Amino acid sequence: MDLKRVLAAGLTAAILSTTPALAAGCGNGAPGFPGWLAQFKAEAPRYGLKPRVVESALSGVSYDSKVIRLDRSQHSFKLSFEQFYAKRVNNAMIKRGQQLRQSYAGVFRRIEQRYGVPAPILLSIWGLETNYGGFSGNMPVLRSLATLAYDCRRSRFFTEELVAALMIVQRGDMRPSEMRGAWAGEIGQTQFLATNYVKYAVDFDRDGRRDLIRSSADALASTANYLKAHGWRAGQGWGPGTANHNVLKQWNKATVYQKTIAVMASKIAQ
Template sequence: MRLLSAFVFGFVLLSAPSAWSASCGNGPGGFEAWKQSFIANSQSYGLKKRVVESSLKNVKYNKKVVSLDRNQKSFKLSFNQFYAKRVNNAMIRRGKQLGKTYARIFRGIEKKYGVPAPVLLAIWGLETNYGSFSGNMPVLQSLATLAYDCRRSDFFTAELVAALKIVQGRDMQPAEMKGAWAGELGQTQFLATSYVRYAVDYDRDGRKDLIRSIPDVLASTANYLAQKGWRRGQGWGPGTANYNVLKQWNKASVYVETISVMAGQISE
């Protein structure tokens, strides 16, 4: 669920940023003071101060994250360029095989949420190559840096609050929260706000684990699409209602078209 430049998809503001406002910054100079103010005012977001203090204790400003936020180029490619860069025959074959391996889980998920396996496999493959790499950057550090940074401070403050609510709810520990540079988590790269709203404990182990639990990953992705209006039993090509639902996953047209085409190839 990529977060890139203008292609920022809808998100749920879990707590109004107006509840507390600290000065943003465009460099590392004021980060520590901002962090301490955030910790001091954490209760205004419905967070426990001890949880926030412990979670952010070793978090520092990350220049690399800010640089990556300023230099996003993937979605400037044409569809053919993007598809060739992101999808190959091996990925399609792998998707087909995983569809067989987890056939029972996919059947259960489709029965409950209405979303067919090929669509989930395409998203899973595109986001992290079926879970082979979901990112290794500390999510809380990325989100704190971007919440402090002035460019999209309100947006990333909401994401930071959501990530801390994941910790507070004991679904994950801070050290486990490794992901992409903009804070996306898990095998289908959920933003923290989406994690809080749409993640499900499909394997019933008491945790919503989108990093290690494949059943949770796939069911949560299906739940997201279902909540956005996925129509059971219908197609997902351009012009369909379900294609418009895929735009809720990622507003970049080349990405949505890639999901649609890749899912079609996996289903053959």
């Protein structure tokens, strides 16, 4: 790791440890958003963000009422496992995962050698999150995160995410216009939160950028890096009751999602 990356890693750690103290307040409804955004811009440089980066990245960002509606209407995880699995997985997805396991065999082999995470688990997550990179979202990440950071319901959490997203821009991994994702700001082919992007994204294809949107290799290796960091045990199973199944709980808190990852991965492995 060169000096530049060492310094960047230290700066990232400092940002993520101090962001909760970022005190731009919060609000409910569009009228207060411009004032909040101006205050955020003024305070964000205290956390290692360059004023020109913040101003440029957040120029023209506005309140998005659609994001708030979506935040208030999440129902999928109230389904039973059988209902959730039937809604999210089908035989075509399993077959596609098996095909991709062959076509990306070299990438998966190198990833498993480095991180210990096998292809079926990564394929299952990849398929569930974005249909193997087919659709990773088209909403402007910075607009979504700014809206949610301003909103009082989870302001502190999303303020951290907004600061991390701006760090992604600052370190040159993506331009603001490239950062399009899910309504809550998840980014890339396996839907990383911005804080996890900063901490775990890797440049596996060695093109100089950690690009989890356009590089499948970066996205898959970054996912493996995340799982390894959370305790994945190489060479072991992932069914309920195993240490690796507990790691899946760190990927997604919903029990139905964890079980779906495990079951889908086992079918892909056949």
